Amino acid sequence: MTSSFDPRHVRRAFSRAAASYDAAAALQREVEKRLLESLDYLEDRQPQVVLDVGSGTGHASAAMKKRWPKAQVIALDLAEPMLREAKKQAGWWRPFTRVCADAQALPLLDQSVDVIYSNLCLQWVEDLPAVFAGFRRVLKPGGLLLCSTFGPETLIELRDAFTQADAVPHVSRFAPIAQFGDALMMAGFRDPVLDRDLFTLTYDDMTALMRELQAIGATNARHDRRHTLTGRGRFAAARAAYEPLRREDGKLPSSWEVIYAHAWAPEAGAPIREQGHDVASVPVSAIPIRRRTP
Numbered sequence: 001m002t003s004s005f006d007p008r009h010v011r012r013a014f015s016r017a018a019a020s021y022d023a024a025a026a027l028q029r030e031v032e033k034r035l036l037e038s039l040d041y042l043e044d045r046q047p048q049v050v051l052d053v054g055s056g057t058g059h060a061s062a063a064m065k066k067r068w069p070k071a072q073v074i075a076l077d078l079a080e081p082m083l084r085e086a087k088k089q090a091g092w093w094r095p096f097t098r099v100c101a102d103a104q105a106l107p108l109l110d111q112s113v114d115v116i117y118s119n120l121c122l123q124w125v126e127d128l129p130a131v132f133a134g135f136r137r138v139l140k141p142g143g144l145l146l147c148s149t150f151g152p153e154t155l156i157e158l159r160d161a162f163t164q165a166d167a168v169p170h171v172s173r174f175a176p177i178a179q180f181g182d183a184l185m186m187a188g189f190r191d192p193v194l195d196r197d198l199f200t201l202t203y204d205d206m207t208a209l210m211r212e213l214q215a216i217g218a219t220n221a222r223h224d225r226r227h228t229l230t231g232r233g234r235f236a237a238a239r240a241a242y243e244p245l246r247r248e249d250g251k252l253p254s255s256w257e258v259i260y261a262h263a264w265a266p267e268a269g270a271p272i273r274e275q276g277h278d279v280a281s282v283p284v285s286a287i288p289i290r291r292r293t294p
Contacts, residue, residue, distance in 0.1 A: 011078050018081035022057050024215035027199060031148055031258050032060050032119045034197075038146050038262050039067065039115070047071050047114030051138070053103045053147075054078070054121020058086025058096070064117065065094040071114075076101050104131055108138045111268070118147040120258075123154075123174050132187035139265035145189060150174045151257035153198060157245055158209065158238075158254065165237035177259050188270050189263035197258045202251035206239045209254055 048071055052061045055075035065073040073096035075086050083098040090096050101107050103118070103125060116135050125131050135145055152174045159171040175183075177194055184192045203209040246252055 015079040015081045018085050020215040049113045050115045051113045053118035058089035061096045062089040065096045111140045113138045116145045122149040128183035129186040136187045141268045143265040148260045151259045153257035161238045161242040164241040165234045190266050192263035195260040199256040201254045
């Protein structure tokens, strides 16, 4: 499958953003908090191995190590500088393992993990069914998957503004909620439930928004992005196209659609859908989707 994302660009962007990430990632921390609340689905179960995929600077890994002191918590990220920052969250009192690896090629044994947690990482992955198949491979039967991703309404104002200024896309493409749910089912996960939040953040101007995106590493990672400088003229045109959206409080709005999912690994021996043969027991339309407001 040909990817529309440039994985080397993703790695470089998040490596550069490691030092500035925490100061700019207010939304990411809020989503992290909401996703961590879903760990309550485990009730009294005490996991032995917990995997944080796309761990970034390690706040969620540290929280899960605090929740389960006896568990082995593994923080896995594509960008090594992020893992160096994550070391600051560990400390001697709640150490967790840090692994530099790709979410699409997990270096773990089959059925070795009790919980996979992945906060706002999967929007940078092209082949969701393959990634979920990898998640299922390493999860123990009955293991829990908790994940979040950005949906297609994310940065829609910025995308539309640049569309009026440039024929080349400036915002990465994000999978819709139905595609996300379908990928879970293709991998054979059972009892998936999807939630959706739509956040609206505000900025003084488009430049402030662009600077924040750079600070958190969320830059345009499409292969068909412009590989030369956009130019002052195109930026000015995009700013002018964004300006009519300015609110009464003087701020520019920016939409961020967040999709959450939790699902359970099936019992040992259950098949994965391959070559178009569907082994899922319910249609995508039957997956519960709960729309919430921030």
